[in-house]
Amino acid sequence: MAAMWIALTNDADEATVRRELQGLGLWATPAADGGEVTGLFVAEQSQAVDDAAIRAIPGVAAVSRPKSATPQLDRQAGRDVTVAGWTFPADPADTGLPLLIAGPCAVESRDQVAAVAAAAARHGARWLRGGAFKPRTSPYSFSGHGESALRWLREAADAHDMAVVTEAMGESHVDLVAGYADIVQVGSRNMQNFALLAAVGASGKPVLLKRGMAATIADWFASAEHLLAAGAGPVVFCERGVTGFDPTTRNLLDLAAVAQLRHVHRLPVVVDPSHATGRRDLIAPLARAGIAAGGHGVVVEVHPDAREALSDGPQSLSFGELAGVASAIGLPAAPRTPPPTRPIPHPESPAARV
Ligand code: PEP
Numbered sequence: 001m002a003a004m005w006i007a008l009t010n011d012a013d014e015a016t017v018r019r020e021l022q023g024l025g026l027w028a029t030p031a032a033d034g035g036e037v038t039g040l041f042v043a044e045q046s047q048a049v050d051d052a053a054i055r056a057i058p059g060v061a062a063v064s065r066p067k068s069a070t071p072q073l074d075r076q077a078g079r080d081v082t083v084a085g086w087t088f089p090a091d092p093a094d095t096g097l098p099l100l101i102a103g104p105c106a107v108e109s110r111d112q113v114a115a116v117a118a119a120a121a122r123h124g125a126r127w128l129r130g131g132a133f134k135p136r137t138s139p140y141s142f143s144g145h146g147e148s149a150l151r152w153l154r155e156a157a158d159a160h161d162m163a164v165v166t167e168a169m170g171e172s173h174v175d176l177v178a179g180y181a182d183i184v185q186v187g188s189r190n191m192q193n194f195a196l197l198a199a200v201g202a203s204g205k206p207v208l209l210k211r212g213m214a215a216t217i218a219d220w221f222a223s224a225e226h227l228l229a230a231g232a233g234p235v236v237f238c239e240r241g242v243t244g245f246d247p248t249t250r251n252l253l254d255l256a257a258v259a260q261l262r263h264v265h266r267l268p269v270v271v272d273p274s275h276a277t278g279r280r281d282l283i284a285p286l287a288r289a290g291i292a293a294g295g296h297g298v299v300v301e302v303h304p305d306a307r308e309a310l311s312d313g314p315q316s317l318s319f320g321e322l323a324g325v326a327s328a329i330g331l332p333a334a335p336r337t338p339p340p341t342r343p344i345p346h347p348e349s350p351a352a353r354v
Pocket residue numbers: 105131135167186187188189210240275
């Protein structure tokens with residue numbers, strides 16, 4: 001909800017008008033002109049209410065809203081949006097199956113991503129994630145296998161008819177990433193890298209826009225506007241936790257932001273409990289919470305052996321834990337794998353030559 005200005009009639013009782021507004025869920029503060037209150041300013045924190053309901057309050061002369069700072073995003077809001085074959089319904093009451101996006105933090109090898117893709121597909125994931133270019137706090141940490149990783153990721157996704165989402169970390173490799181990805185990810189640390197946003201937008205690809213760790217919702221929307229203004233496909237928002245104050249979790253998952261995006265702004269939004277918590281034991285409950293708050297889906301990190309992960313091991317799920325998360329968000333259980341059949345010995349093998 002954008003800020004709003006309410007002009008009062010000359011005979012208005014300002015306190016009564018404010019009480020009525022409060023009844024509608026609007027938080028108004030008086031704006032005085034030379035000591036005389038001539039209008040009320042409604043803060044961003046207020047609920048979305050039709051102008052007609054406000055104009056009906058005795059003492060209200062007019063309601064005006066500042067011009068939207070995000071006209072392109074406004075066009076996307078309130079509509080069903082289809083990205084890489086998945087439709088994100090605008091109507092919050094439309095609670096179909098959630099989108100599961102799963103994959104390793106970093107694509108470490110061809111075998112690793114192939115194994116994760118198979119497990120992810122088996123448990124209902126439709127989009128495969130994985131970093132080829134990794135933003136790392138330390139310059140000495142593993143920073144991704146670059147184009148080889150993009151190739152392995154694409155191959156693994158294609159084997160299971162999944163879409164690829166992967167991060168473009170710098171302007172110089174946007175075209176390379178866009179050549180392999182169905183959806184380009186803009187990471188938290190780059191949410192306000194405006195040159196990168198322009199380059200990603202110019203690729204015309206849909207974007208998974210992760211929220212900056214100290215970004216307001218208005219900042220997040222402004223970044224989406226940069227992408228859309230530059231030509232991006234639809235923008236899917238990803239809440240991945242904001243900087244908190246308690247060291248027991250990596251970040252603070254802002255579920256109110258998820259609810260606002262879905263219920264108020266009617267935009268596509270997914271929740272990343274992996275980066276929000278940094279701990280695999282909290283992923284299933286927060287995935288459920290994210291969906292309950294209105295998230296269209298969840299993004300989770302998975303690794304065949306988290307002990308060996310080159311990044312984000314503590315938050316990476318095993319394949320068994322992934323099954324638990326999929327079921328926690330209501331996806332149907334994967335079919336049981338048939339017991340392995342005893343291999344038929346080759347006629348030339350020693351076992352056949354008894
Ligand atoms: C990621 O999803 O790989 C990642 C680095 O996350 P974030 O940008 O949210 O920290």
